[in-house]
Amino acid sequence: MSHKLFLLPGDGIGPEIMNEVKLIIDWMNSNVDVTFECDEGLVGGCAYDAHGVAISEEDMAKAITSDAVIFGAVGGPKWADVAYEARPEAGLLRLRKDLGLFANLRPALCYPALAESSALKRELVEGLDILIVRELTGGVYFGEPKEIVTLENGEQRAVDTQIYTTSEIKRIARVAFELAKTRSNRVASAEKHNVMRSGVLWKQVVSKIAAEEYPGTPLEHVLADNCAMQLVRNPKQYDVIVCDNLFGDILSDVAAMLTGSLGMLPSASLGAPDVVTGKRKAMYEPVHGSAPDIAGKGAANPIAMIASFSMALRYSFEMIKEAEMVDTAIANVLEKGLRTGDIAKAGDTVVSTKEMGAAVIAELNALK
Known part of the structure; x- marks a missing residue:
């Protein structure tokens, strides 16, 4: 079975945390009887820099025809003075509106x-x-x-x-x-x-x-x-x-x-279920923002982004077993005391964005 994913990393830490989700997708393609076909586009400030709008018509069309959109984060001080209609957040709002994504689930x-x-x-x-x-x-x-x-x-x-x-x-x-x-x-x-x-x-x-x-x-x-x-x-x-x-x-x-x-x-x-196929338009994203103050430093926490992909497995593709594997892998990593800086306390092992992603992959390998 093949599924079409449209990845929109966005701004700030968006590309860094999306890189870790790509590793999870690659792991699924290698270890599960399913194929995720990925395309990637621009949204937010990076889209404004390239096209003068927060999301291009071409990328909107790709989002509409995908099975699920995986979204990073948008915004930052670089675009503080752009026109209101073209601000980075306008790309996110348009995706929600044009895809009809009326139900936002935030665990x-x-x-x-x-x-x-x-x-x-x-x-x-x-x-x-x-x-x-x-x-x-x-x-x-x-x-x-x-x-x-x-x-x-x-x-x-x-x-x-x-x-x-x-x-x-x-x-x-x-x-x-x-x-x-x-x-x-x-x-x-x-x-x-x-x-x-x-x-x-x-x-x-x-x-x-x-x-x-x-x-x-x-x-x-x-x-x-x-x-x-x-x-x-x-x-x-x-x-x-x-x-x-x-x-x-x-x-x-x-x-x-x-x-x-x-x-x-x-x-x-x-979105609402399609009257013919029963499938819903869907987008999955971490609740946090683009965190421009730590962008490029390898300090971002990728767990919310990885857990968002787990929600995609659950709600868009009915891959409940695989979603539970990802959730368990995250819990196991945390039980071992690995932390990015935002959740670390005295005595914890502080790891980088890439190290946290690699640790989740290691746990998935142990679970398979």
Whole structure:
């Protein structure tokens, strides 16, 4: 069986961590009865330097026809002054929008070996396993009008519009409830119905979906700001958290620090199933950014990027056994005390990006 991957390393540490994923792909091609065919393109600042846009039409076409996009990171101070429409992040937003990637899955898993690296006490995070399901193509990031205008009195006014429809809320709620059934079967819905009309509709629709379609799954409503507080107070009370685009962005970053580092968090962005094939458009990326301050130094943590590819194996290709092998390999490396600088503490062995990737490969060889 053959699958088409489109790799978009991007900027900063993106190419470095993508190199380690390429090794995992090569290992799969050599050790598993499957072939991953890889093509590579430009996105973000590097695409702007080459084409004057954050992603070219040619590379967008490749992304659309691929079985999965593997994405690194974009942005950096070099492109701070480019036009808003051409900023590096515009490439990421276009991929999400044009591929219809409405469901963003962001797991926050605390590996036992990293419990001491968390910002919280060990007893609060040991065994932590949360999944944040973020709506990704609606809300304030995409709503119109989105503008800065000059008023008659000379003042400027900025407008970002939060918009959600019933159907958009229904489809992300169903994703959350379906995933909950494969886990501990609990859903918390985070919004701000006390001050936002979009939050009122969100709560109504999610409640209706729960009552009519998933009566066996407990549903909790929580205000998004309280959810952020609860994540640092008692995070293990949650299993699946479903939320809109803005709150999902914020809450998943809060959850990241529970695990020890942003460098540990993968993500999957999924579209709706094709009516004929049942396949979904998908993109997989680490939650962290391009980290330009450490780019080129071999200090980046590739685990989130590698774990994102593991999510691709699981959600796009139904290669559950192989995904579990990658996840186990990561856990075994951490149990042996190997750390990149972002997750290291006294007594740990600090390794480079390449050394961490090689250690994961070594564990995969031991597991096969």
